[in-house]
Amino acid sequence: MDRIRNCNHDLNTNSFLNLPAELRLKIYEYALTVPNNYINKPLIVISDRGNVFTARSRYKALSMCPSWVGEDGTARKLLAVNHQIHDEAEDYLYSHHTLFFCNSFDLDRLGDFLDTLSPTARGCIRSVGFEVYFFVHTQTGVPKRTLKQYEYAARLLSAKLPGWRNVLFYLDPRFYYPAAAVGGRERAARGVLDLAAKFGPLCRELTFYPLPASDRRLLWEAK
Structure with missing residues (x-):
């Protein structure tokens, strides 16, 4: 099966809906799996192309800009088959994937x-992630988020996502270890603690990946 190619035309809807629910979920898992360059977990990787957001219609949950990186249109086709398949696929998509924001996302x-x-x-989303750049002083054109922006994000997630439980921070290795001139590893450690302090009180679980083994004690300190 070519990732449910041409879902609107080729899928025998009645036959599909007659399949056991467990089998339909396996098909959703297969169809909605998109490889990512970060971790071995299902992610909806969101980039910011600088475009204006579009209004969401009944079957356009993933047609906004910014968009899901690497998604080839299969998800949009699947969401547009009919109401039941849309609802099942939408529930699976957002409850089993981490909504992950690239560093480029504003x-x-x-x-x-x-x-x-x-x-x-929004009610299905359990996990949200962020690509984190701590030190980008020598990289032109690479945005660096502020702690105030992360604090704002934590409050928004808590207010808008009633089921949100977990947050994942991907610490890009290129920008985790700063030069001695800008504070060395102590400043990176401070950044981990600051993020933990802002998000910790609002969710159940924090994961920093790939946090260097020598700095994992920071999570215990944060707790």
């Missing part, structure tokens, strides 16, 4: 982005 627009998702989708 966190000041996070609220607008979340508003493009349906209330059902």
Whole structure:
């Protein structure tokens, strides 16, 4: 099966819905799996292309800009088959994937982005992740988020995502260890603690990946 190619035309809807629910879930898992360059977990990787967000219609949950990196249109086709398949696929998609924001995503627009998702989708989201660049002083054109932006993001997630439980921080190795001239590893450690302090009180679980083994004690300190 070519990732449910041409879902609208080729899928025998009645036959599909007659399959056991467990088998339909396996098909959703297969169809909605998109490889990512970060971790071995299912992610919806969101990038910011600088475009204006589009309004969400009944079957356009993933047609906004910014968009899901690497997604080839299969998800949109699957969501557009009919109401039942849309609802099942939407529930599976957002409850089993981490909504992951690239460093290029402007966190000041996070609220607008979340508003493009349906209330059902927002209610299903359990896990949210961020690509984190701590030190980018020598990289032109690479944005660096502020702690204030992360604090704002934590409050928004808590307010808009009733089922949100977990947050994942991907610490890009290129920008985790700063030069001695800008504070060395102590500043990186401070960054981990600051993020833990902002998000910890609002969710059940924090994961820092790939946090260097020598710095894992920071999580215990944060707790």
